Amino acid sequence: MDVINFIISTVILAVVALFFGPVFLGIERKIQARIQQRIGPPILTPGTWSILKFWYKKPVMPNSPMPKLYHALPPATVITILVILWLTNPEWWGILSLATLVAIVGIMKFEEMMYVVMGALSRSILSVSMPYGDVVKGAVTKGKIRRFFEGQSAVRFIKHITIASFPIYIAIFIPAVMAGSIYVEDIVNFQGDFLNLDPILFTIPGFIGAVVYFVGYVAQLNDYPFTIAKAKGDLIEGGPLEYGAHARGNYYVLRGVWMFVLSSLFVTLFCGIPPLVSLTFSAPGIWQLVMHVALTFVLPILVSVLSAFGPILTFKQLYPVSFGFTAIGVFGVILAL
Amino acid sequence: MEKDRGEADVEIPVGLVHPALLEPYRPRFFLQDEVVTDCEITLDAQHRGVERLMEGIPVDKCNIITERICGICSCVHLWNSVRVVEKGLKIEVPERAQYMRVIINELERLTSHLIFFGHALEIIGHETLGMRAFIAREPFMILLGELSGNRVHYACPVIGGIRPRCNPTEEMQKKALTMLKPAAEYLKDYADRIIQDSMIMSRIDGIGVLTKEEALKYHAVGPTARASGVDWDWRTEIDDFKHFDWDVIVLDEGDVKSRVVQRILECFQILNIVEQGFKNLPEGEIRNKDWKLGEMPITACYHEAPRGELLDTYALDEKGNVRHYKCRTPTVTNLGAMEVACLGEHLTDAVLTLASCDPCLCCTNR
Numbered sequence: 001m002d003v004i005n006f007i008i009s010t011v012i013l014a015v016v017a018l019f020f021g022p023v024f025l026g027i028e029r030k031i032q033a034r035i036q037q038r039i040g041p042p043i044l045t046p047g048t049w050s051i052l053k054f055w056y057k058k059p060v061m062p063n064s065p066m067p068k069l070y071h072a073l074p075p076a077t078v079i080t081i082l083v084i085l086w087l088t089n090p091e092w093w094g095i096l097s098l099a100t101l102v103a104i105v106g107i108m109k110f111e112e113m114m115y116v117v118m119g120a121l122s123r124s125i126l127s128v129s130m131p132y133g134d135v136v137k138g139a140v141t142k143g144k145i146r147r148f149f150e151g152q153s154a155v156r157f158i159k160h161i162t163i164a165s166f167p168i169y170i171a172i173f174i175p176a177v178m179a180g181s182i183y184v185e186d187i188v189n190f191q192g193d194f195l196n197l198d199p200i201l202f203t204i205p206g207f208i209g210a211v212v213y214f215v216g217y218v219a220q221l222n223d224y225p226f227t228i229a230k231a232k233g234d235l236i237e238g239g240p241l242e243y244g245a246h247a248r249g250n251y252y253v254l255r256g257v258w259m260f261v262l263s264s265l266f267v268t269l270f271c272g273i274p275p276l277v278s279l280t281f282s283a284p285g286i287w288q289l290v291m292h293v294a295l296t297f298v299l300p301i302l303v304s305v306l307s308a309f310g311p312i313l314t315f316k317q318l319y320p321v322s323f324g325f326t327a328i329g330v331f332g333v334i335l336a337l
Numbered sequence: 338m339e340k341d342r343g344e345a346d347v348e349i350p351v352g353l354v355h356p357a358l359l360e361p362y363r364p365r366f367f368l369q370d371e372v373v374t375d376c377e378i379t380l381d382a383q384h385r386g387v388e389r390l391m392e393g394i395p396v397d398k399c400n401i402i403t404e405r406i407c408g409i410c411s412c413v414h415l416w417n418s419v420r421v422v423e424k425g426l427k428i429e430v431p432e433r434a435q436y437m438r439v440i441i442n443e444l445e446r447l448t449s450h451l452i453f454f455g456h457a458l459e460i461i462g463h464e465t466l467g468m469r470a471f472i473a474r475e476p477f478m479i480l481l482g483e484l485s486g487n488r489v490h491y492a493c494p495v496i497g498g499i500r501p502r503c504n505p506t507e508e509m510q511k512k513a514l515t516m517l518k519p520a521a522e523y524l525k526d527y528a529d530r531i532i533q534d535s536m537i538m539s540r541i542d543g544i545g546v547l548t549k550e551e552a553l554k555y556h557a558v559g560p561t562a563r564a565s566g567v568d569w570d571w572r573t574e575i576d577d578f579k580h581f582d583w584d585v586i587v588l589d590e591g592d593v594k595s596r597v598v599q600r601i602l603e604c605f606q607i608l609n610i611v612e613q614g615f616k617n618l619p620e621g622e623i624r625n626k627d628w629k630l631g632e633m634p635i636t637a638c639y640h641e642a643p644r645g646e647l648l649d650t651y652a653l654d655e656k657g658n659v660r661h662y663k664c665r666t667p668t669v670t671n672l673g674a675m676e677v678a679c680l681g682e683h684l685t686d687a688v689l690t691l692a693s694c695d696p697c698l699c700c701t702n703r
Contacts, residue, residue: 036464036468037469038468127350127352132353134350134365134379139377140367142344142374146349147349149351224462225462232357234357236356309465311461311537
């Protein structure tokens with residue numbers, strides 16, 4: 001029976017993430033459009049329907065030295081980041097003691113590195129390989145390497161991983177410090193059960209952690225203003241540039257699921273409501289999952305508003321912003337002690 | 338001190354097809370890490386041969402074609418081309434026509450500057466204010482449509498005056514003034530919003546500096562030069578503008594912020610000119626028909642297009658057909674300055690710097 005529960009909850013959580021993740025993409029676009037005084041697309045169009053449309057388009061071969069690996073990156077990463085969601089599911093807490101913040105941080109690092117690989121494997125026609133005779137007699141010849149946008153994006157992602165990841169990691173560990181444990185189970189139990197919650201979010205260090213987590217969340221999503229690694233002004237969108245047809249659909253799934261998973265992690269760690277799948281209609285039963293999913297909408301909505309009003313920060317602004325919020329996070333940790 | 342065009346480790350060519358380049362051109366950035374140490378811009382991917390097209394055609398047809406050189410600053414191209422004949426054959430233009438030429442031209446300049454804000458803010462990444470630039474622009478486009486019958490190609494000036502459809506009734510004058518008021522208020526709020534946004538200012542303050550010496554050396558023109566302290570505007574030399582009380586906006590800093598603020602301040606001078614124009618529009622003829630086409634030596638005329646100095650020059654043969662037509666648009670002379678302004682900047686800021694000089698490749702490639 002436990003095995004069946006484990007399988008059912010695992011599958012249901014994956015389905016929930018795969019359904020609501022793309023919906024977040026639509027909500028983000030809709031909110032930004034309304035702020036920009038446009039009608040904007042229907043909520044399901046940018047995520048859900050676009051993905052279905054892309055999956056049914058004729059496959060295109062990317063301009064890449066390793067096209068199969070390049071195409072395999074988004075689905076592989078989706079599966080990997082779903083593990084974060086599964087690790088916050090109470091059914092998984094007993095497995096090999098994996099449900100710790102250290103494991104979660106490790107998986108998050110994998111997701112970040114994936115963009116570096118993506119950038120290294122893409123070779124769009126929009127820069128070096130554009131058939132345009134500009135390297136001719138009399139032209140400036142400097143620089144040993146002619147680099148694609150995507151290569152530059154990979155370089156920027158390495159810098160981004162180094163700098164902009166600090167806030168979210170420091171914020172994740174504030175609940176751990178308060179609960180005195182890195183186990184997700186202990187952090188959730190520290191906040192009481194579903195009917196008698198005392199969320200970390202409503203404490204001073206918890207609130208500071210939530211603010212810092214939000215900044216880190218935006219940085220993890222590479223959304224405005226933390227989108228220098230795929231700045232539209234110069235790099236267009238960096239590594240994912242060569243994704244077309246079904247691969248672009250997969251990339252949208254990845255982005256949507258990543259939004260959902262990080263938001264879900266926030267709800268688990270700061271609100272004390274893990275994504276429990278219990279198919280009974282008694283409390284907590286199915287209501288805990290409903291509440292969890294409802295709360296996951298908060299961060300994407302806030303991100304949409306911030307993104308609509310934030311210009312891209314270059315590294316000159318990114319360093320102080322990231323270090324500033326990291327310092328606030330450290331202050332939160334000290335308070336949590 | 339002149340900026341050093343140093344060695345580079347990496348070259349990143351951009352475009353021709355690229356979201357940050359509204360039109361096809363090819364900047365090649367030479368970088369050390371992410372800092373631009375040299376830049377080369379290549380043009381002519383969309384050459385249309387407009388100048389060759391003019392050879393031997395009647396001058397009125399030539400004038401109409403000049404309007405098609407650009408979709409953003411169409412009026413100034415037509416007007417300057419018409420001024421060449423008027424200067425060469427000494428054709429007087431009635432005062433009412435002069436007023437209307439100025440009004441249409443200045444409204445066009447305003448819409449051009451608002452496109453610039455939209456583009457620059459889009460590159461900065463502030464899509465909301467980028468979109469709002471187009472909301473702010475729309476009332477002026479509607480006004481241009483009502484005044485001239487067209488939103489883009491107004492075809493207002495003709496030799497000796499303006500077209501009859503661009504001659505507003507008294508009722509239209511009142512309506513135009515009524516339409517201007519809320520549009521100007523929205524523009525003011527919009528400009529305040531840009532200037533007061535500290536995040537936007539942090540992206541553009543001190544970026545892409547073009548000193549006055551560099552602006553003069555590389556012959557920067559228009560708002561790009563005026564934002565670097567070069568006090569020059571061809572409108573001060575044109576008789577039609579002498580009916581109006583207005584100021585040339587000159588700023589000294591020479592960075593992207595100056596180029597944005599210069600245009601913002603220029604927008605309010607434009608509104609001032611247009612308002613004066615509608616309030617003081619004299620009665621009278623709109624076209625002088627007392628002239629005859631004939632042989633004309635090569636004649637040159639300068640004008641201040643929204644992006645800077647525009648030169649049109651041609652001759653007429655004895656039948657009034659155009660010979661040796663030549664047009665030099667502002668971006669041609671701004672290119673050198675654009676390359677220099679990028680030096681020492683982060684790659685992302687370098688693209689912004691290029692955009693802040695407001696290049697128009699459609700005009701330039703002709």
